[in-house]
Amino acid sequence: MVEWTDFERTTISSIFASLDYNDVGPKALCRCLIVYPWTQRYFGAYGNLYNPAAIKSNPLIAAHGVKVMHGLDRAVKNMDDIKATYAELSVLHSEKLHVDRDNFRLLADCLTIVIAAKMGSAFTCEVQAALQKFVAVVVSALGRQYN
């Protein structure tokens, strides 16, 4: 059971409340596909991913980025049991989507950078530490059902 301080709870809620999922989701996913191109392997059916411009203008990728943010939202709303909240998602990612667990960290790192760029100086050291703890828990929960 993860122990969250009041600061961490407030910070995570407030970060996600301030984000436009329709903007941040696509940005984070596109960044991941561009910076770590091997992650494109999971998006074979999504059309043109030929170069950064194609990725950034791909509507299927954008839609999926939004979907990812709504998935994260479930963790934000259930911080006291992210493991249980993500049990089905974990099975889905391992059994059906066959996503390598290391890739969760890569997407999380890209999301952190997108949030940092958006929040600027408001993304203080303490805020970053809270977000880092949150994404670490999310990444761990998503990888939980793999073995």
Add this chain to the structure above:
Amino acid sequence: MSLTPKDKAAVRDLWKKISGASDVIGAETLGRLFACYPQTKIYFSHWTDVSYGSPQVKKHGKTILEGVGRAVASMDDMNKGLLELSETHAFKLKIDPTNFKLMAQCLMVVIAIMFPKDFTEEAHLATDKFLANLALALSEKYR
């Protein structure tokens, strides 16, 4: 994943824009590394103050960014350019190489905060590759 001429140009371009603030960037990077990845503090058990903003963190952050600057300058042969630093990390500091990835992430977060318009996806790609190569050069002498 070695650096293409395009990557090198992108890194040099970004470095030109950010190097003026390298002291601040260094201090922020190291302070955030300790806060976000507390396990990295084990390498600094001899310090009196590892807190964000402490004089020791600021000073060492500056040193680290100077090292990054040397890597930028010797990008065409980082193993040669960082030979001394590699020996220091291998024989004296013995920092586990997985920590280099954590430092890289913190550095890129700081760049994203301070230079959001410049840290495009393409710049991020080139920087991530550069820092990965830097880490390889730093651990070149490990075994």
